[in-house]
Amino acid sequence: MSEFSVKSATLHLGAFSGATELPLWNLPAFGGGVTILECWMFSPSAGTAIGGKLVTMGTVATGGTPAIDGTVGTFAGTIVTAAGVVHKLTLSTPFMDDGKLLGYDQTSGTVPAGTYIQFSYVDGK
Numbered sequence: 001m002s003e004f005s006v007k008s009a010t011l012h013l014g015a016f017s018g019a020t021e022l023p024l025w026n027l028p029a030f031g032g033g034v035t036i037l038e039c040w041m042f043s044p045s046a047g048t049a050i051g052g053k054l055v056t057m058g059t060v061a062t063g064g065t066p067a068i069d070g071t072v073g074t075f076a077g078t079i080v081t082a083a084g085v086v087h088k089l090t091l092s093t094p095f096m097d098d099g100k101l102l103g104y105d106q107t108s109g110t111v112p113a114g115t116y117i118q119f120s121y122v123d124g125k
Contacts, residue, residue: 004122006037013104014043014115021068021105023057024117029099032124036072036096039089039119043081043112050109051078054089054117057101066101081112095125 011024027034039054053074057066073091081087096102104117 006120006122008118008120010116010118011102012115013041013117014047014111015113016104016106016111016115017109019106021055021057021065021103023066023101023103025102026059027096027098027100027102029059031098033095033097033100034121034123035125036091036094037120037122039073039091039117040086041075041079041081041089041115041117042086043115044083045081045112045114046083047081047112047115048109049078049080050075050111051107052109052111053105053107054119055103055105056093056096057103059099059101066103068103068105069100072096072102078108081115089119
Protein backbone atom coordinates (compact mmCIF):
# COMPACT_ATOMS: atom_id res chain seq x y z
CA MET A 1 0.00 0.00 0.00
CA SER A 2 1.37 3.42 -0.90
CA GLU A 3 1.40 6.14 1.69
CA PHE A 4 1.04 9.85 1.21
CA SER A 5 0.60 12.82 3.48
CA VAL A 6 -2.47 14.99 2.99
CA LYS A 7 -1.80 18.64 3.78
CA SER A 8 -4.14 21.56 4.15
CA ALA A 9 -3.93 25.32 3.61
CA THR A 10 -6.36 28.09 4.48
CA LEU A 11 -6.12 31.32 2.49
CA HIS A 12 -7.78 34.65 3.28
CA LEU A 13 -9.68 36.00 0.28
CA GLY A 14 -12.23 38.67 1.24
CA ALA A 15 -13.18 41.38 0.87
CA PHE A 16 -12.70 41.20 -2.86
CA SER A 17 -14.51 42.58 -5.88
CA GLY A 18 -13.60 42.79 -9.50
CA ALA A 19 -12.48 40.82 -12.50
CA THR A 20 -8.76 40.98 -11.73
CA GLU A 21 -7.14 37.74 -10.63
CA LEU A 22 -5.61 37.66 -7.18
CA PRO A 23 -2.50 35.56 -6.34
CA LEU A 24 -2.99 33.75 -3.00
CA TRP A 25 -0.35 31.02 -2.58
CA ASN A 26 3.13 30.46 -3.99
CA LEU A 27 4.46 26.98 -4.71
CA PRO A 28 8.28 27.16 -4.74
CA ALA A 29 10.14 26.50 -7.99
CA PHE A 30 11.74 23.37 -6.55
CA GLY A 31 10.49 20.20 -4.94
CA GLY A 32 7.81 19.20 -7.44
CA GLY A 33 4.16 20.08 -7.86
CA VAL A 34 1.07 19.31 -5.82
CA THR A 35 -2.33 17.78 -6.52
CA ILE A 36 -5.29 19.55 -4.97
CA LEU A 37 -7.77 17.03 -3.58
CA GLU A 38 -10.65 19.30 -2.62
CA CYS A 39 -11.34 22.95 -2.02
CA TRP A 40 -14.00 24.91 -0.12
CA MET A 41 -14.99 28.58 0.28
CA PHE A 42 -16.65 29.88 3.43
CA SER A 43 -17.58 33.27 4.80
CA PRO A 44 -18.96 34.76 8.02
CA SER A 45 -21.51 36.93 6.22
CA ALA A 46 -23.70 37.31 3.17
CA GLY A 47 -22.36 38.60 -0.13
CA THR A 48 -23.65 39.00 -3.67
CA ALA A 49 -23.82 36.19 -6.23
CA ILE A 50 -20.19 35.31 -6.95
CA GLY A 51 -18.77 33.66 -10.04
CA GLY A 52 -15.26 32.51 -9.29
CA LYS A 53 -12.55 29.96 -9.92
CA LEU A 54 -9.10 28.93 -8.73
CA VAL A 55 -6.35 29.31 -11.30
CA THR A 56 -2.65 28.68 -11.67
CA MET A 57 -0.56 31.71 -12.49
CA GLY A 58 2.99 32.19 -13.69
CA THR A 59 5.51 33.83 -11.41
CA VAL A 60 7.14 37.21 -11.83
CA ALA A 61 10.79 38.00 -11.06
CA THR A 62 10.59 41.28 -9.16
CA GLY A 63 6.97 42.44 -9.18
CA GLY A 64 4.05 42.69 -11.52
CA THR A 65 0.87 40.83 -12.28
CA PRO A 66 1.36 37.16 -13.15
CA ALA A 67 -0.65 35.80 -16.07
CA ILE A 68 -3.23 33.05 -15.67
CA ASP A 69 -2.00 29.83 -17.26
CA GLY A 70 -4.55 27.25 -16.14
CA THR A 71 -7.77 26.54 -14.25
CA VAL A 72 -7.69 24.37 -11.14
CA GLY A 73 -11.48 24.39 -10.75
CA THR A 74 -14.63 26.49 -10.58
CA PHE A 75 -17.42 27.09 -8.12
CA ALA A 76 -20.68 25.84 -9.65
CA GLY A 77 -22.45 28.66 -11.49
CA THR A 78 -22.71 31.55 -9.10
CA ILE A 79 -22.60 31.06 -5.36
CA VAL A 80 -23.98 33.26 -2.60
CA THR A 81 -22.01 33.40 0.62
CA ALA A 82 -23.74 33.33 4.00
CA ALA A 83 -22.69 32.60 7.54
CA GLY A 84 -22.34 28.86 8.09
CA VAL A 85 -22.60 27.96 4.38
CA VAL A 86 -19.71 26.28 2.56
CA HIS A 87 -19.25 26.01 -1.19
CA LYS A 88 -17.22 23.25 -2.82
CA LEU A 89 -14.96 23.84 -5.82
CA THR A 90 -15.42 21.48 -8.77
CA LEU A 91 -11.90 20.46 -9.80
CA SER A 92 -10.97 20.38 -13.48
CA THR A 93 -7.13 20.35 -13.48
CA PRO A 94 -6.08 19.61 -9.89
CA PHE A 95 -2.31 19.27 -10.51
CA MET A 96 -0.31 22.45 -9.89
CA ASP A 97 3.27 22.50 -11.17
CA ASP A 98 6.08 23.84 -9.00
CA GLY A 99 7.08 27.44 -9.56
CA LYS A 100 3.45 28.57 -9.94
CA LEU A 101 1.09 30.72 -7.95
CA LEU A 102 -2.40 29.62 -6.97
CA GLY A 103 -4.85 32.44 -7.54
CA TYR A 104 -8.52 33.38 -7.44
CA ASP A 105 -10.23 34.79 -10.52
CA GLN A 106 -13.65 36.35 -10.10
CA THR A 107 -16.12 36.92 -12.91
CA SER A 108 -18.94 38.56 -10.94
CA GLY A 109 -20.10 39.63 -7.50
CA THR A 110 -18.47 40.79 -4.30
CA VAL A 111 -16.73 38.53 -1.80
CA PRO A 112 -17.46 39.75 1.76
CA ALA A 113 -14.74 40.48 4.31
CA GLY A 114 -13.59 37.44 6.26
CA THR A 115 -14.01 34.97 3.37
CA TYR A 116 -11.59 32.06 3.23
CA ILE A 117 -10.60 29.34 0.78
CA GLN A 118 -9.46 26.06 2.33
CA PHE A 119 -7.92 23.26 0.30
CA SER A 120 -6.32 19.87 0.85
CA TYR A 121 -3.43 18.63 -1.28
CA VAL A 122 -0.70 16.04 -1.63
CA ASP A 123 2.80 16.35 -3.05
CA GLY A 124 3.20 15.20 -6.64
CA LYS A 125 0.57 13.77 -8.99
